[in-house]
Amino acid sequence: MTLARTWAVALSGLHGDLVEVEADVSSQTPEFSIIGLADKALGEAGRRVRGACTNRGLDLPKRRITVNLSPASLPKRGSGFDVAIAVAALATSIRMDAVRVAQTVHIGELGLDGRLRPVPGVLPAVVAAQRAGYRRVVVPAANAAEAGLIGDIEVFAASCLAEVVRWHGGASDAPDLEPVAAPALGGGEDEPLELADVVGQGDAVDALVVAAAGGHHLLMSGPPGAGKTMLARRLPGILPPLDDEAALSVASIRSLSGEAVTRLSRTPPFESPHHGATAAALIGGGSGVVRPGAIARASEGVLFLDEGGEFPASVLDALRQPLENGVIQLHRSGVAATYPARFQLVVATNPCPCGQYGVPGGSCECAPQAIRRYTRRLSGPLLDRIDIDLRLQRVSTARHEGGARSVSSERARHIVAEARARATRRWAATPWRRNADVPGTWLRGPAAPSPEVVRPLDTALRRGALTLRGYDRLLRVAWTVADIAGHDELRSDDVGRALYLRRGAGV
Structure with missing residues (x-):
């Protein structure tokens, strides 16, 4: 057999394209060439494959081997094609089940000793194989748990190339090798924090519940020690658990980031990049392979920017388009990738560089120019995209007083779940389920409340105190307030509460 075929996956963001790997043997001088728009890492696969085959006692033809990656116009990157290339090349000289080889997707990098090494992005690659109709996939043993998260597909986890050959019906006397261990990246999943631990910030807790119920973005401004970070870290614990699709998306992004994925977590992710992070760290990027940034990793969860006034203005403004579109599109030289960006933004900032401006009993020594520069880091267009201020x-007390409100995380989750269920029923005939996702044309059109209810918003819009985008965001928050209160229609007090939350709640 001089021609053999099998399959691999080329990833672009979370999207995977099936790539046909063809190996052809000719009678010319021994050589190993790869064609089909391969990058440098993939172009070096020939050396890795030859070394792995030699050290596993698997004979490659001593002739010219040409490997074609089709479609040739699709860019292909990384070392995850190694196993597919090796199997296709070996199938030209070793008797294997040609039909089985041609109907299997192979994912993995090869070491020179023939071991299968783990690669990032196995989960979205297996998803792509399943959606394309393939029912068998070969992955490195270290990625077995990750690949096994996808049902309705047979996963063969191999530790070395000889195992793969035997699985396809070929003969090999090479002994099995110890599998390569997966890198333990990421700190694991933290336990949700208890909302009842928050003391003396009743209005802030109420606003946090409104943000969770509607999926709204939140800005918290106050002096150090006011509890901004404490509140933000408790938001994921009161959000609804992720459904299957969202959990798979979160796990796929973790896989692309190089983290070990062993199960589908139902807890919304929480990302808190340092204020020294670059725009590339926030939105993603990289050379050759475009890795997801903090925005993508926070999708379906919370992106928390602590010390928001310390972030460079250019980094903060990079959030504007993802906040509006719900996706982040990255374009590099010859590379393009799209990642989801359905996150809730929470920004915490001090009122000035020293944090004491306007604080009762505080003494601010910042110059007026310094205060203006600090507050202008959060640009007007970005603030216009934030729903709750x-x-x-x-806090003036160290413990809960007898009559003070103390909302537990369990109670808050119940309120959020009921409010979201009410919103889901209201928008059942539309593509949207959260109030934060409903476009303004719908809020001001088919779902428009009576003119008397929105008169304060209309007045503010005419005066120029409110933009049309801000008008729509106020309507979204008002609907969430109505859902929490159990109102079937928008009322004037719902709009009043939304205005209070938008302009800043004095606690």
């Missing part, structure tokens, strides 16, 4: 003060 909280103004916090320091």
Whole structure:
């Protein structure tokens, strides 16, 4: 057999394209060439494959081997094609089940000793194989748990190339090797924090519940020690658990980031990049392979920017388009990738560089120009995309008083779940389920409340105190307030509460 075929997967963001790997043997001088728009890492696969075959006692033809990756116009990157290339090349000289080889997708990198090494992105690659109709996939043993998360597909986890050959019906006397261990990246899943631990910030807790119920973005401004970070870290614990599709998307992004994925977590992710992070760290990027940034990793969860006033303005403004579109599109030289960006933004900032401006009992020594520069880091267009503006003060008591409100995470989750269920029923005939996702044309059209209810918003819009985008965001928050209150229609007090939350709640 001088021609053999099998399959691999080329990833672009979370999207995977099936690539046919063809190996042809000619009678010319021994050589190993790969064609089909391969990058440098993939172009070196020939050396890895030859070394792996030699050290596993698997004989490659001593002739010219040409490997074609089709479609040739599709860019292909990384070392995850190694196993497919090796199997196709060996199938030209070793008797294997040609039909089985041609109906199997192979994913993995080869070491020179023939071991299958783990690669990032196995989960989205297996998803792509399943959606394309393939029912068998070969992956490195270290990626077995990750690939096994996808049902309705047979996963063969191999530790070395000889195992793969035997699985396809070929003969090999090479002993099995110890599998390569998967790198333990990522700190694992933290336990949700208890909302009842928050003391003396009743209005802030209420605003946090509104944000969770509607999927709204939140800005918290206040002096150090007011509880901004404490509140933000408790938001994921009151959000609804992820459904199957969202959990798979979150796990796929973790896989592309190089983290070990062993199960589908139902807890919304929480990302908190340092204020020294670059725009590339926030939105993603890289050379050759475009890796997801903090925005993509926070999708379906919370992106928390602590010390928002310390972030460079250019980094903060990179959030504007993802906040509006729900996706992040990255374009590099010869590379394009699209990642989901359905996150809730929470920004915490001090009122000035020293944090004491306007604080009762505080002494601010910042120059007026310094305060203006600090607050202008959050540009007008970015603030216009934020739904709730909280103004916090320091807590004046160290414990819950007898009549003080203390909302537990369990109670908050129940409120959020009921409010979201009400919103889902209301938008059942539309593609949207959260109030934050409903476009303004719908809010001001088929779902428009009576003119009396929105008169304060219309007045603010005419005066120029409110943009049309801000008008729509206020309507979204008002509908969430109505859902929490159990109202079937929008009322004036719902709009009043939304205005209070938008302009900043004095606590």
